[in-house]
Amino acid sequence: MLRYNIFLAARGIRRHPILSALMAVAVALGIAMFMSIFTISQSMSKNPLPQKNDFLYRVQLDAGDPNRPGDDPENRPHQLTYMDALALMREGWALRQSAMFGISAIIRPEGAEVPFEVFGRAAYSDFFSMFDAPFKYGGPWSDPADENRERVVVLAASINDQLFGGEDSVGEHITLKEELFRVVGVLEEWNLLPRVYDYEWSPTEDTFIPFTTAAEMEFDRRGSTNCWQSIPGQGHQAFLASECIWIQFWVELSDPSERTSYLSFLDSYANQQKELGRFQRPLDNAMHTIDEWSKYIRAVDEGIVVTIIIALLFLIVCLINSIGLLLAKFLSRNSELAVHRAMGASRVQLFTRFLVESACIGFTGGLLGLVFAWLGLMGIRVLFRGESVVAHVTQLDFSLAVGTILLAIAASLAASLYPAWRGSRGTPASLLRDAK
Amino acid sequence: MLEMSGVAKRYRTATVETRALEGVNLSVLEGEFVAIVGPSGSGKTTFLNVAGLLESFDEGTYELDGDDVSKLNDSKRSRLRNQKIGFIFQNFNLIPDLSVFDNIDVPLRYRRFPARERKDRIQNALDRVGLLGRIHHLPGQLSGGQQQRVAIARALVGEPRLLLADEPTGNLDSKTAEGVFDLLLELHSSGSTILMVTHEDSLASHTTRSIHIRDGFFESE
Numbered sequence: 001m002l003r004y005n006i007f008l009a010a011r012g013i014r015r016h017p018i019l020s021a022l023m024a025v026a027v028a029l030g031i032a033m034f035m036s037i038f039t040i041s042q043s044m045s046k047n048p049l050p051q052k053n054d055f056l057y058r059v060q061l062d063a064g065d066p067n068r069p070g071d072d073p074e075n076r077p078h079q080l081t082y083m084d085a086l087a088l089m090r091e092g093w094a095l096r097q098s099a100m101f102g103i104s105a106i107i108r109p110e111g112a113e114v115p116f117e118v119f120g121r122a123a124y125s126d127f128f129s130m131f132d133a134p135f136k137y138g139g140p141w142s143d144p145a146d147e148n149r150e151r152v153v154v155l156a157a158s159i160n161d162q163l164f165g166g167e168d169s170v171g172e173h174i175t176l177k178e179e180l181f182r183v184v185g186v187l188e189e190w191n192l193l194p195r196v197y198d199y200e201w202s203p204t205e206d207t208f209i210p211f212t213t214a215a216e217m218e219f220d221r222r223g224s225t226n227c228w229q230s231i232p233g234q235g236h237q238a239f240l241a242s243e244c245i246w247i248q249f250w251v252e253l254s255d256p257s258e259r260t261s262y263l264s265f266l267d268s269y270a271n272q273q274k275e276l277g278r279f280q281r282p283l284d285n286a287m288h289t290i291d292e293w294s295k296y297i298r299a300v301d302e303g304i305v306v307t308i309i310i311a312l313l314f315l316i317v318c319l320i321n322s323i324g325l326l327l328a329k330f331l332s333r334n335s336e337l338a339v340h341r342a343m344g345a346s347r348v349q350l351f352t353r354f355l356v357e358s359a360c361i362g363f364t365g366g367l368l369g370l371v372f373a374w375l376g377l378m379g380i381r382v383l384f385r386g387e388s389v390v391a392h393v394t395q396l397d398f399s400l401a402v403g404t405i406l407l408a409i410a411a412s413l414a415a416s417l418y419p420a421w422r423g424s425r426g427t428p429a430s431l432l433r434d435a436k
Numbered sequence: 437m438l439e440m441s442g443v444a445k446r447y448r449t450a451t452v453e454t455r456a457l458e459g460v461n462l463s464v465l466e467g468e469f470v471a472i473v474g475p476s477g478s479g480k481t482t483f484l485n486v487a488g489l490l491e492s493f494d495e496g497t498y499e500l501d502g503d504d505v506s507k508l509n510d511s512k513r514s515r516l517r518n519q520k521i522g523f524i525f526q527n528f529n530l531i532p533d534l535s536v537f538d539n540i541d542v543p544l545r546y547r548r549f550p551a552r553e554r555k556d557r558i559q560n561a562l563d564r565v566g567l568l569g570r571i572h573h574l575p576g577q578l579s580g581g582q583q584q585r586v587a588i589a590r591a592l593v594g595e596p597r598l599l600l601a602d603e604p605t606g607n608l609d610s611k612t613a614e615g616v617f618d619l620l621l622e623l624h625s626s627g628s629t630i631l632m633v634t635h636e637d638s639l640a641s642h643t644t645r646s647i648h649i650r651d652g653f654f655e656s657e
Contacts, residue, residue, distance in 0.1 A: 001545075004545045011533060011534070014533070015533060335531075336531050338529065339529050339530075339531055339542065340542060341514070342488070342517070342523050342525075343517075343518060343523070343542045343543040343546060343590070344514050344517050344519070344543055344546035344547070345514060345546055346510050346511040346514035347511075347514075348510075348511060349514070349546070427490065427492070428485075428490040428491070428517075429485040429491035430491075432490065432525075
C-alpha cells in the first residue's frame, strides 16, 4: 500500500505543482535557517576529544582574592598560580599532568633575514599524549627535558612547512628569543577546535616548548593574568612567586573513579596552603571534564540560543504557511477522494495517503533545505573568508544532513495532520455530492 | 443478497430536518436486476448511497450478503464496499490524470491483490467492455460512452456481489446510452445482481423488477 500511496502522492504533487512547490520552498526555507544556526551551535558545543572526556580534567584551585568575587559565578579562579602549578606538577599524582600557558616569540629562521612572530604554548611533555596531538615526525620531548629546561621545540605542520618545506626537521634548529631550539617533533595537521586546553576558538599554536624553559627564558605570556595582590618585589622571579593567577592546569586520570581521590588530594594541598596563610577563601576546589568545562565557562554564547529560538519560530511560521497550502491542496480534490472512498478506501487510508504525500513534499523540502543551508553556510564562510574557525563551525556533516531531511519530513507531517484530517473526514456520499 | 427493513435517512440542519428516506423495505435476490424509478429529488440517490454503504442511515436494518451493516465502523464498511459492491455513476467519476488501467486498478489496490493478478483482472474487465485497446488512454481521450464502459469495467473488476448503477445512461446520448444499457443487460444475463436507480421508465421496463420511489417512500413494485 505504501508504494501505491507514493504513486498517488506523486500524482497529487504533479496535479498541483505550484502549491506543492510553494510548500516545499516554505519547508526548505524554515529548515535551512534552523539547520544553519543549529549546525553552528552544534559545532561550537562539540567536544573535539570525546574519547578523552572521562579522563581529562581541568583543575581549579581557589586561591583567589578573599575580598572580591572571582571571574565566574562560583567565585573560583579559572587558572592557577605558578607556585601551585609547580607544586601539583612536583606531586605528579595523576597518570599525566601538564601546567601550561600561551606564549609569543620572535622566530628567526636559519639563513633568513626577516624574523617573524609566532604563537606558542609552554607545557610539559605529557601535554601531547593528553590532548592526542598527532606527530608526523619525531615525538614529544622527554621528561628530563622538562626538568633540565632544555631548548627543545615541537613544531606545528604549518610552521614546519614554512621553515623546512614540510621535510622531516627533527634535529634541525630554530632560533626563538635569540636562542637555538632543537626540533624534536613535528605535528600533523591538528584540528583541535575548540582548542579545549585554553578553550579558545583558534587553531592550535605554531610551536610548543617546555613549560620550565619558557618560565626561565621569560617568554612573553599570552592569555589573561589576574593579580589580585600586589607583586612582592620586582622582576620576573617576583612575578612567578606572586599570587597572580595565569596558568592552565590539566590532569589525565587512569580511571574516572579516581576523580574523587584527586579532588581530595587538591583539598589536602589547599589545606596545607591555608596553614601557610594562603587560600583564605572557604575550601572550594574543582575538577571539570571537557564537556563540563565547556558548560562551566559558557563556551556557547547565550546569543546563539536566542538565535536558535528565533530560527525555530521562523520554521514554525513556515509550517503554518504549509498548513494553509496543504488545506487548499487536499480540499480541492473531492472528486478524486470520492472515487477512492467509493471504491473502498477508508478514512484511515485516505489520512495515511495525505501523510505520505506530505512526507514526499517534506523530503523534497528537506533536500532543497539542505541546499539552502549549504548555501547559507557557504555565505557565512565567504563573509569571514580566511577564518579557519568559521570554516570549522560551518561544516554540514552527514548526520546533520540526514537530520535535516528527517526534520523536514517530520515538520511536514506535523503540518499536514490537520489538513489530512479535514481532507479525509467526509463521508463518501458527501464527497460525491461536493464533487458534482 | 440485500435485505432492508424500515430503513430511514434524515438530513438535519440547525433548523430543518429533511426526510430523505422513510420505511424502506427491500429484498433483492441474487441474479436480479432491480430498477428504482423516480423523479429528481425523490430520494433515489440517497437510497443508492445507503445501499452502497456510502452513507449511514438513521433507522431500520440492512443486511448485505448476510452482514448486518448498521453496526460496522468506517474501516469495515469500506472493506465491505470494496469487496462486495461495484459502482457505476451517472458522471462516470473517472480520475482524469490516471490512465484507464490505473482507474480500473483503484478498487483492486484496496483489495491488496498482487500485481500480476491485478493486471489480468484489468485486462479481462476491459475485454468484457470492449476497450482493451484503450488501456493506456486517459479518460479525456475517450468518448462519453467509452468512459462509462471504463467505469463499468472498474465496477466489475473486483467481481462484486452487487452492482449499483446511478443513472448510468443519464449523461449519454440515446445511441450511446443504448449500448451501455445493453452491456448492463449482458452482465445481468451472465449472472450479475444489479440495482439501478433511474428516472427513465423505458429502462426500468427491461429489468426483472422495478420499484417507484417518491418523497423518500417506496410506492410500488
